[in-house]
Amino acid sequence: MRIARFSVAGNVKYGVVDSGEAGAANGQSRGGLTVAEVDGHPFGPSAAEGVRLTGARYPLADVRLLAPVLPSKVVAIGRNYVDHVRELGNEPPAEPLIFLKPSTAVIGPGEAISRPDKLSQRVDYEGELAIVFGRLCRDVPAERVPEVIFGYTCANDVTARDLQFSDGQWTRAKGFDTFCPLGPWIETELDAADVLLTTAVNDEVKQNSRTSLLIHGIVTLVSYVTSVMTILPGDVLLTGTPGGIGPLVAGDSVSVTIEGIGTLTNPVVDASSL
Ligand code: MG
Numbered sequence: 043m044r045i046a047r048f049s050v051a052g053n054v055k056y057g058v059v060d061s062g063e064a065g066a067a068n069g070q071s072r073g074g075l076t077v078a079e080v081d082g083h084p085f086g087p088s089a090a091e092g093v094r095l096t097g098a099r100y101p102l103a104d105v106r107l108l109a110p111v112l113p114s115k116v117v118a119i120g121r122n123y124v125d126h127v128r129e130l131g132n133e134p135p136a137e138p139l140i141f142l143k144p145s146t147a148v149i150g151p152g153e154a155i156s157r158p159d160k161l162s163q164r165v166d167y168e169g170e171l172a173i174v175f176g177r178l179c180r181d182v183p184a185e186r187v188p189e190v191i192f193g194y195t196c197a198n199d200v201t202a203r204d205l206q207f208s209d210g211q212w213t214r215a216k217g218f219d220t221f222c223p224l225g226p227w228i229e230t231e232l233d234a235a236d237v238l239l240t241t242a243v244n245d246e247v248k249q250n251s252r253t254s255l256l257i258h259g260i261v262t263l264v265s266y267v268t269s270v271m272t273i274l275p276g277d278v279l280l281t282g283t284p285g286g287i288g289p290l291v292a293g294d295s296v297s298v299t300i301e302g303i304g305t306l307t308n309p310v311v312d313a314s315s316l
Pocket residue numbers: 118119120168170199280282283
């Protein structure tokens with residue numbers, strides 16, 4: 043099931059994206075896809091029981107997709123694909139390397155990544171698989187990890203690379219507004235153990251890898267992170283980026299595609315031009 047967050051006629055709602063009858067009948071939906079409105083939101087203790095629908099349905103082309111979740115925090119993993127570790131001259135970490143991105147960095151599909159061009163000369167894309175949590179949890183043992191994962195979406199861990207090196211820690215480099223695009227929706231039925239992940243800039247593929255190459259896999263990451271901090275429903279965990287990172291400039295369009303989920307595309311602008 044694909045769970046989207048969207049706005050229609052000025053109202054923000056959650057919905058289930060599928061090929062429903064309304065879209066097929068009026069012929070104006072994007073690829074025949076429609077959004078069936080969810081009653082309330084899909085997170086929390088009842089997530090495992092499925093979502094309740096209101097009965098309202100919209101052609102996907104008639105709504106604006108938003109970031110599929112508003113997390114209280116975005117936990118991210120550094121240096122978790124060998125080829126990316128090597129390209130930055132680092133060693134693979136024995137334990138997961140975790141950092142935080144502020145919730146205020148989150149944007150949705152189609153929203154512009156704003157390069158802080160007065161502060162940074164080098165802003166990079168990092169395509170990543172994102173885990174979306176459905177439940178409050180702490181100290182999750184490996185065998186219970188599937189219970190707390192609501193689904194998966196695409197993420198771009200946008201990074202001011204020069205500031206990452208010069209600051210010594212990563213809060214500024216990873217934390218600018220717009221530096222965490224998420225979307226286009228949450229896929230709740232994906233087996234994410236071995237799916238293709240690609241990142242393209244202006245349709246040229248720059249990153250091309252598989253989640254089976256994660257140094258620390260999904261189960262390990264969830265157990266590790268929840269041994270440190272309480273996770274709230276809707277929180278997001280970025281699992282790391284593969285090799286092939288590179289810079290973005292104003293006018294670029296960057297797309298992260300994950301097999302079984304979809305494509306997250308964002309334009310790039312310079313903050314000084316806004
Ligand atoms: Mg990253």
